[in-house]
Every structure is written in C-alpha cells, then in structure tokens.
Amino acid sequence: MxxxxxxxxxxxxxxxxxxxxxxxxxxxxxxxxxxxxxxxxxxxxxxxxxxxxxxxxxxxxxxxxxxRQLYDTFQKKEERLKETKSRLTQQFNEHMRKEYLDKWVALFEDSPYTKKAVWEKFKKYKLTSYSYKTFCSKTDKQSLSQFVENQVLYENRYLILSAIGVESDSFLESYSANLMEHQKARDNARREMMQSSFR
Structure with a gap:
C-alpha cells in the first residue's frame, strides 16, 4: 500500500x-x-x-x-472561564445535595432497592436511556445507594427538580448569570483574535 x-x-x-x-x-x-x-x-x-x-x-x-499576543489574551480568558465554571459547578452541586438529596432518595423508598426497581425509576424520571443490561453494568462499580445519590448534580437539575416536584430554584438559575461576564470576555477575545487570523 x-x-x-x-x-x-x-x-x-x-x-x-x-x-x-x-x-x-x-x-x-x-x-x-x-x-x-x-x-x-x-x-x-x-x-x-x-x-x-x-x-x-x-x-x-x-x-x-x-x-501571538491576542492568542495569549484569549488563552487567559479561556482559563479564567474554566476556573470559574469549575468553582461554580462545585458550589451548585453542594447546593443540590444540601437542598434536594433527601427528597430524591425518598423517591426510591416505596419499592425494593434492587437494580431493576432503580432502573425503572431512572427510566421514569428520564435519567437513563440505557437498557436494563447496560444499566446493571454501570452500577457494578459502586453500591446502588451511592449510584442513586450521585445523580444529584447541577447537570441533572431539571430532571431532579421535576421528579421531586420543585418548580424553580433562584440560586440554581443564577449559574448562567454568574458565568455570562466571563463567557462574553472569552468570546470577545476569540473574535478579536480570529479577525486578524489567516489560513
């Protein structure tokens, strides 16, 4: 060849x-x-x-x-955005667990704590699209209770809040506003950098 x-x-x-x-x-x-x-x-x-x-x-x-100088500026803005996102995500995950973990876990107390029962609940609340066989393989690496608790994350906020009957959370909704300033700074730096680029 x-x-x-x-x-x-x-x-x-x-x-x-x-x-x-x-x-x-x-x-x-x-x-x-x-x-x-x-x-x-x-x-x-x-x-x-x-x-x-x-x-x-x-x-x-x-x-x-x-x-080169515009690239350095863009990289600094990008890094600052990543750091801010990481810090905010940690804060919002802690908020989710503090406010909603007990209510979420309580949803699983009306049925046997088996993989089949948990999988059916996850399907009901749209937290998984896995088949039962695939779901079982995903839960083998940790206890079932720990797997259920680990779903209480900011990225799952809409599904978790809907499942427990919470319509909104002003603290969670402030996440985007907190990031917006850094996103705009990063986007503006990239736009300026690309305007003078060549290929």
Whole structure:
C-alpha cells in the first residue's frame, strides 16, 4: 500500500514565505490533510490555532494562524472561564445535595432497592436511556445507594427538580448569570483574535 502526497503553496501574511497545504491519499481512497507555515518571520508573530467547526452536520477541524499576543489574551480568558465554571459547578452541586438529596432518595423508598426497581425509576424520571443490561453494568462499580445519590448534580437539575416536584430554584438559575461576564470576555477575545487570523 502506497501513499501519494500533493503540496499546495499559498503566500503567507507577510509575503516572505508560504502556507503549505498537504494532501495525502492511498489506494483505499483514504485521505489525510495537513497544513504548515513555512515563514520564519510570520512564526515570530503568529501561532497555530486549531479549532472545530460544523460542516454539513459533521464536526471538522481547521487550522489557522493567529496573533501571538491576542492568542495569549484569549488563552487567559479561556482559563479564567474554566476556573470559574469549575468553582461554580462545585458550589451548585453542594447546593443540590444540601437542598434536594433527601427528597430524591425518598423517591426510591416505596419499592425494593434492587437494580431493576432503580432502573425503572431512572427510566421514569428520564435519567437513563440505557437498557436494563447496560444499566446493571454501570452500577457494578459502586453500591446502588451511592449510584442513586450521585445523580444529584447541577447537570441533572431539571430532571431532579421535576421528579421531586420543585418548580424553580433562584440560586440554581443564577449559574448562567454568574458565568455570562466571563463567557462574553472569552468570546470577545476569540473574535478579536480570529479577525486578524489567516489560513
């Protein structure tokens, strides 16, 4: 089996070098794509940025080159957003367990505490789409009671609150508002970075 390679050259941002796009294919009609920047001058001021995008319903990857300083700013905003999200998620998970764990566990007290009974409850409250066999394999690594308790998380808030009959929780609803400032800062930094990018 042999691979054939074809290079396409485009001028870089400063005009002193090239962007090289390489396409490789084999006898099985498999293709590989790569791109690289062949310009010492541009590499002083720009760094590689790889990002995902959706094309025709499929996730694809693209490579571009972005201003080094703008990239550093974007990275700092991105890291700050991740740290804030992690801190808030921990706080909101603690709130969920404090306020709703006992009410959630009480929903399972009217039937035998077996895997079949718990699976049926999970199906009822839309907390699982697994078949019974798959559900059993997922619960083998921990006790059944611990598995039930571990569902009380912020990410399951709508399902848990609906199951126990709670219509809303203002504290939980403040999560998005707390993140919005950091998300906007990250998005603005990325937008500015991409506006001066090239590929």
């Amino acid at each position: 042999s691979w054939e390679s074809h290079d396409k050259y485009k001028p870089c941002r400063c005009g002193l070098g090239f962007i090289v796009e390489t396409t490789r294919s084999d006898d099985w009609n498999r293709f590989e794509y790569s791109t690289r920047l062949e310009c010492p001058e541009c590499r002083k001021n720009y760094v590689t940025y790889i990002y995902d995008y959706i094309s025709s319903g499929m996730y694809e990857q693209a490579t571009c080159w972005v201003d």
